[in-house]
Amino acid sequence: MLTDIRTPAWHDCRLVPAALVLWLGVLVALLWSWWAALVVGSAAVVVAVVLLWRWRKSRPRWFAGAGALLLAGVLLAGPLAGVVFSAQHDPLGALAVRGAAVKLRVVVAERPKPIQTAGYAGQQAGARLVVIPATVERAEAARAPIDSTGRVVLLTPFPAWSELLPGQEVTVQGKLAPPRDADLTVAAVYVRGPPGEVGDASWWQKAAESVRAALRQACSVLSEDAAGLLPGLVVGDTSGVSAQVQREFTDAGLSHLMAVSGSNLAVVAGAVLLLLRALRVGPRLSALVAGLALVGFVILTGGEPSVLRAGVMGAVGLLALALGRHRSVLPALAAAVCVLVVYDPAMAVSLGFALSALATAGLVLLAPHWVEAMSRRGVPPGIAEGLAVPLAAFLVTAPVIAGMAGQVSVVSIAANVLAAPVVAPATVLGVVTAVLATFWPAAAKLPALAAGPEVHWLLVVARHASRIPGAVVPWPGGWWGGVLALVAVAVLVVLLRRPRLRVGLALVLVCVLLVVVPVRVIAPGWPPAGWAMVACDVGQGDAEVLATTDPGRAVVVDTGPEPGPVDECLSRLGVDRVPLVVLSHLHADHISGLDSVFDGRSVGAVAVGPGRLPDWAWRQVAGVAARHGVPLLELELGQRLDWPGLSMEVIGPRYVGSQQQEDDADGTNINNTSVVLRAFTPAGRVLLTGDVELLAQGDLLADGTDLHAEVLKVPHHGSRFSLPTFLAAVAPRLALISVGAGNSYGHPSKSTVDELVADGALVARTDTDGDTAVVTDDGEPAVVRRGR
Numbered sequence: 001m002l003t004d005i006r007t008p009a010w011h012d013c014r015l016v017p018a019a020l021v022l023w024l025g026v027l028v029a030l031l032w033s034w035w036a037a038l039v040v041g042s043a044a045v046v047v048a049v050v051l052l053w054r055w056r057k058s059r060p061r062w063f064a065g066a067g068a069l070l071l072a073g074v075l076l077a078g079p080l081a082g083v084v085f086s087a088q089h090d091p092l093g094a095l096a097v098r099g100a101a102v103k104l105r106v107v108v109a110e111r112p113k114p115i116q117t118a119g120y121a122g123q124q125a126g127a128r129l130v131v132i133p134a135t136v137e138r139a140e141a142a143r144a145p146i147d148s149t150g151r152v153v154l155l156t157p158f159p160a161w162s163e164l165l166p167g168q169e170v171t172v173q174g175k176l177a178p179p180r181d182a183d184l185t186v187a188a189v190y191v192r193g194p195p196g197e198v199g200d201a202s203w204w205q206k207a208a209e210s211v212r213a214a215l216r217q218a219c220s221v222l223s224e225d226a227a228g229l230l231p232g233l234v235v236g237d238t239s240g241v242s243a244q245v246q247r248e249f250t251d252a253g254l255s256h257l258m259a260v261s262g263s264n265l266a267v268v269a270g271a272v273l274l275l276l277r278a279l280r281v282g283p284r285l286s287a288l289v290a291g292l293a294l295v296g297f298v299i300l301t302g303g304e305p306s307v308l309r310a311g312v313m314g315a316v317g318l319l320a321l322a323l324g325r326h327r328s329v330l331p332a333l334a335a336a337v338c339v340l341v342v343y344d345p346a347m348a349v350s351l352g353f354a355l356s357a358l359a360t361a362g363l364v365l366l367a368p369h370w371v372e373a374m375s376r377r378g379v380p381p382g383i384a385e386g387l388a389v390p391l392a393a394f395l396v397t398a399p400v401i402a403g404m405a406g407q408v409s410v411v412s413i414a415a416n417v418l419a420a421p422v423v424a425p426a427t428v429l430g431v432v433t434a435v436l437a438t439f440w441p442a443a444a445k446l447p448a449l450a451a452g453p454e455v456h457w458l459l460v461v462a463r464h465a466s467r468i469p470g471a472v473v474p475w476p477g478g479w480w481g482g483v484l485a486l487v488a489v490a491v492l493v494v495l496l497r498r499p500r501l502r503v504g505l506a507l508v509l510v511c512v513l514l515v516v517v518p519v520r521v522i523a524p525g526w527p528p529a530g531w532a533m534v535a536c537d538v539g540q541g542d543a544e545v546l547a548t549t550d551p552g553r554a555v556v557v558d559t560g561p562e563p564g565p566v567d568e569c570l571s572r573l574g575v576d577r578v579p580l581v582v583l584s585h586l587h588a589d590h591i592s593g594l595d596s597v598f599d600g601r602s603v604g605a606v607a608v609g610p611g612r613l614p615d616w617a618w619r620q621v622a623g624v625a626a627r628h629g630v631p632l633l634e635l636e637l638g639q640r641l642d643w644p645g646l647s648m649e650v651i652g653p654r655y656v657g658s659q660q661q662e663d664d665a666d667g668t669n670i671n672n673t674s675v676v677l678r679a680f681t682p683a684g685r686v687l688l689t690g691d692v693e694l695l696a697q698g699d700l701l702a703d704g705t706d707l708h709a710e711v712l713k714v715p716h717h718g719s720r721f722s723l724p725t726f727l728a729a730v731a732p733r734l735a736l737i738s739v740g741a742g743n744s745y746g747h748p749s750k751s752t753v754d755e756l757v758a759d760g761a762l763v764a765r766t767d768t769d770g771d772t773a774v775v776t777d778d779g780e781p782a783v784v785r786r787g788r
Contacts, residue, residue, distance in 0.1 A: 011365070014065030015334035018072035022341045025076045026084070026348035031182050034085040041077025044069055068338075075342055083345055087184040090150040095141055096176035096187035102141045104172045104189065105197075106134035106152065112162050116243050118539055118561035119588025121667040122614050125243075125562050127158045133185070137169065150186035151346075153179060160194045165209055169199035183346040208300045212237050214437035215430070218444035226455040230448065232258035233423070233455070234430030235301045244564030244596055245459065250405070251466035253394070253412025254419055256359075257458065259352060268297050271428055300434075312336035329364045333357065351404055355397050362396035363389060390416035395489050402475045403482025409472055415465040422454035429454070467571055526771070527573045528784040532683035533711065533774040536560065536569035537766040537786075540740030540747070541589030544688060544713060545573060546679055549645030553577040557677065557688050558584055559593035561740075567596035569771055572786075579604040579643060582635070584690030585674040586617035587667060594621060598628050607633040609653065611673035635675055645682060652676030652692065654699040671716060672696040683774045683781040684710030687730055691716040697726040710781045711736065711774055714756070718748025718765075724755050732761045734774060734781050741767040 021044045029037035048070035055062050095102065112130040119125030132154040139146035154161070154172060164170065174191035201209075212235055219227040219240075228240030238246070238258050249255045272293045276286040298311040312335070337357060340347045347353045367388040374384035390413045402408050409415075429451035437444035465471060475481055527534065536543040538560030546555045554575045560566045570578075578601055583591050586608070597603060606625045612618045625632040639650045653673050674690025687709035692700075693716060700707060701723070712732035715722055717739040735756045739747045748765065756763050762783060764772045769785035776782070 012331045013334075014062060015068055015331050015338065017065060018068040019334040019337040019341075021069060021072045022076055022080070022338055023348050026080055026341055026345045029081065029084045030184070030345070030349050034081055034088055037081035037084055038077050041073045041075070041081065044073030045077065046073075048073055072338065080342070080345055083184070087150055087186055090148050090186040091146050092136070092139060092148045092150055092152070092176065092187045093178075095146070096178045098176075100141050100176050102139060102146070102174065102176055102189070104136055104140075104152065105138040106136055106154070106170060106172055108164050108166050108168045108170065109133040109135055109151070110166055112156075112158075112164055114158055114162065114239060116246075118243075118541070119592040120540060120561060121587045121589065122617075122670070123588055124616055124620075125588055125592040127162075130156055130158045130162050132156060132161060132164065134170075134172075148186070151184050153181075153185050153188045154191055155188060156191040156195075161191075164195065164198070165201040165205040167205055168201045169197075171196035181349070183349045185346075204299055211300055211434050211438050214441065214444070215434040216240060218433050218437040218441060218448045221445045221448055222452050222455065225459055226452055229258070229459065230426065230430050230433075230451055230455050233426055233458075234434060242564075243562050244567065245462070247564055248459075248462040248466040251409060251411075251472050252415040252462040253409035253465075254415055254458070254462050256355065257419070257423060259355075268293060268427070268431055271431075297431075312339050329360070333360050333364065351400065354400055358396045358400065359393045362392035366392040366395070386417050386420055390420065395493070398489055399482045399485040402485035403478055403480075406475055406477030406481065407472045408475050408485070411465045411468055411471045415461055418461045418465075419458055422457050426451050426454035426458070467568070526786050528773050528775050530682070531573075531773040531775050531784070532681040532781075533679075533686055534569070534573060535713065535736040535738050535764070535766055535772045536566055537770045537772075538562075538565035538569065538593065538738070540717070540743045540745070541592070542584070542690070542713075542717075542738045543569065543593065544736075544738070545570065545575065546646055546648075546681060546686070548579075548643040550577075550643075553579065553643070555580050555582070555643065555646065555648070556597055557582045558590040558690070559597055561589040561592050563593050563596040566593040567599050570597065570601065572771065576600065577602050580607055580641065581605070582607045582675060582677065583609075583621060584676075584688070585609060585611050585670055586614060586621065587670060587691065588617065590690070591617055591621055594624050598624075603628065603630050605631045605633050607635050607675075609635055609673055609675035611670055613670055647680040649678045649680075650675060651678050651705050652700055653696050654703050654705075667691075668693055668695075668721075674715075676700065678709065681711075681774075683776045684733075686711040686713070686774070687732070688713045689715040693719075693721040694723060697723045701726060701729060710734065712756075712761070713738070714748070714752065716747075717743075717745070718752050719745070720749035720751055722749075722752050722755070727752075727755050728759055731759060732756070734783055735761040735763045736772055736774070736783075737763065737765045737767075739765055739767045743767075 021040065025037050025040035025044070028040065029035075048066050051066040052063065052070065055066060092102070110133045112132045114127030115129045115131060116127055117123075117125065117129075134152055134154055136148050136150055136152055139148045154174070172189060172191055172195070173193060174189045177188045177190060179185040179188050212231065215231050215234065216227075216237070216239075219230045221227075222230065225242060225245055228238075228242060229245065231237040231239075232241050236259060241258065246255070246258075249258065272290045273286055276289060281289070294311055340353070367385075370388040370392065371381070371384045374388065375381055379387075393416070394413050398408060429447045432447040433444045433451065436447065476484060532547055534545045534547075536545060539562070541561035542558035543560040543566040544557040546557065548554060552574055554570075554573065554577075556566070556570070556578050559581065578597060581594065581597055581603060583594070583606065594606070606621065608621065622632055635650045637650055637652070637654070641648045653676065671691035671693050672695050674692045674696065676690065676692060676696075677688040679686040679688060685708070687707060689712070697715070707726070707729040709730055709732055711734045712727075712730050714735050714737045718737040737748045737753075753763055764783050764785060766772060769787065771786040773784045773786070774781055775784055
């Protein structure tokens with residue numbers, strides 16, 4: 001519920017030991033073995049019995065806490081250890097190791113979660129798979145029944161499975177695999193076909209889905225990014241949030257805003273209570289009405305671990321309100337942890353649950369004292385709370401985030417301070433929009449429009465914060481990374497608590513800023529002076545930028561496999577005017593970032609070659625150009641394009657008639673329709689080849705085209721489908737390979753790289769070198785690597 005930020009006289013910690021024993025005991029058991037729960041639970045029982053004997057007269061107030069610890073130990077050593085044992089010895093687990101084929105009848109446990117993937121070749125960027133947690137009702141393998149009622153995770157095609165709701169029964173056929181997460185899941189099931197024998201969903205789940213759909217429709221009056229973000233802020237529905245926005249929120253430390261947690265419930269329940277108080281409704285009826293609103297909101301959001309934690313905690317707070325007792329957040333938090341870990345032991349390893357609980361604990365235990373200390377020094381209370389709340393949440397959650405993500409956002413505190421004033425208004429207006437949208441869709445657009453400025457402010461904060469140089473610091477991932485971050489946080493807290501050490505820390509930070517800021521911001525090392533061309537690190541795709549002599553003006557050739565990376569590359573280069581975007585061909589890893597090129601930039605036109613396949617890609621490109629009001633041009637063989645300091649000539653494809661057909665399995669036909677450009681830059685001639693393969697390369701050689709260039713953008717990410725005679729004809733000094741790290745296609749091919757090196761080329765790769773710039777060094781082309 002609503003957290004009182006003022007410092008309480010004391011914290012009621014009697015339930016805390018029981019909550020920690022249950023949480024940590026189940027956590028160790030799931031990560032290690034079931035008998036760890038038995039050991040921890042037995043130890044807790046022994047300690048509780050000793051404390052009960054010693055405190056039976058001396059400390060009656062703590063007698064209840066010892067009793068709760070005793071109950072926690074009994075539950076951990078008994079039922080909870082049994083649940084973990086059953087999951088770790090489920091028959092489906094043994095079949096999963098062998099990759100057995102099974103037929104299951106399952107009950108959907110949570111809403112399907114789409115997996116966003118970058119585009120490649122004819123595969124469109126976006127969600128192609130959904131993840132669905134489910135509980136097994138019946139199972140059979142090789143027509144023999146399997147005695148299992150364990151949990152599984154379904155990996156299924158999108159969109160055939162995306163409309164399922166929690167509680168629906170469905171028949172599944174697929175292959176088992178060992179689960180990736182150390183929770184109660186016994187197996188993963190890879191499914192290719194559609195769901196079978198789909199059962200009916202409960203009325204409340206249907207109602208919740210209709211409200212979510214109505215909210216998405218009402219938000220359509222906002223811009224595309226805002227329309228996707230508002231449902232995420234209100235009910236955690238991130239289906240409309242682009243990959244770029246998700247990445248920016250993560251780098252800025254604002255991703256928690258799209259994961260519904262206690263703050264959302266606090267805003268909703270608080271608004272209900274304030275309304276009822278204005279109507280002079282009594283405390284008991286107010287608690288009942290707010291409780292009903294809380295239950296409805298939990299159902300609406302899908303019952304994520306962080307929401308359930310906040311919901312149980314809110315129920316405890318409302319019960320205290322109804323009984324007229326003094327409300328304390330810490331007992332409510334401890335009670336929520338106890339109830340939820342007993343109800344679902346898998347909560348113990350849920351990152352969302354951990355982040356939510358830790359953040360609440362930080363707000364209760366740390367933030368009030370910091371607010372009081374700052375207030376004593378003359379800081380206004382509102383500003384003190386605005387600083388203390390994000391700082392406390394950041395410190396207590398940093399170890400978990402660092403170990404989970406392998407990075408730390410150093411701009412998180414500042415970003416959250418800037419975002420905090422608009423979160424509550426946006427949430428309230430979003431809830432009003434959702435309620436109105438169910439029965440009055442036209443009126444729902446008004447609160448959605450009113451929430452627009454707040455949502456746009458969050459987008460601006462996330463975008464600019466994520467682009468600050470050094471906004472994200474790499475950190476060791478996994479458990480060791482989390483422990484290392486915990487040690488760092490502990491050291492920082494100790495330093496801040498001691499005045500002399502605090503002064504020393506401030507001096508160190510000032511020295512670091514004096515060194516880092518001039519180097520990274522005032523005099524950044526990127527882009528290098530006089531750059532002529534940059535191969536952007538956009539993953540498994542292509543995006544090249546060619547500079548003109550006009551500052552901030554450059555031509556873009558291809559835009560990568562997803563929105564975001566090419567935009568970030570252009571921002572790093574300071575490009576704000578793009579006279580032309582050339583799309584070499586219509587494969588997803590070359591066109592999917594097109595929309596983000598327009599973000600904050602003026603674009604003159606979009607140019608394509610003769611290819612029009614795949615159909616979805618052509619429609620997407622035409623739609624983006626039309627939406628931004630720029631012409632869509634077709635480049636012709638022999639056409640020459642000129643800008644100050646840059647000229648480009650179209651030299652391919654030579655023949656496209658036989659290649660204009662439906663895409664084959666590996667996309668070779670479409671690859672061979674790639675536009676081939678010869679660019680004249682201050683660093684020399686550059687040959688931009690798209691994804692041309694053997695046939696198109698042979699056409700260029702047979703036609704006698706002069707292919708020699710100082711710089712070669714290696715065809716098709718350095719695949720093995722390059723003719724040695726073609727590479728020899730180009731004879732590049734520099735060979736740039738745009739390729740994604742750890743890709744599954746075997747790019748670049750060792751044979752192609754070896755051939756380039758044997759011909760005397762210096763090879764640079766975006767998967768190892770990051771953004772790679774071509775500059776002029778004493779009249780010769782040279783390469784500067786930004787690094788990854």
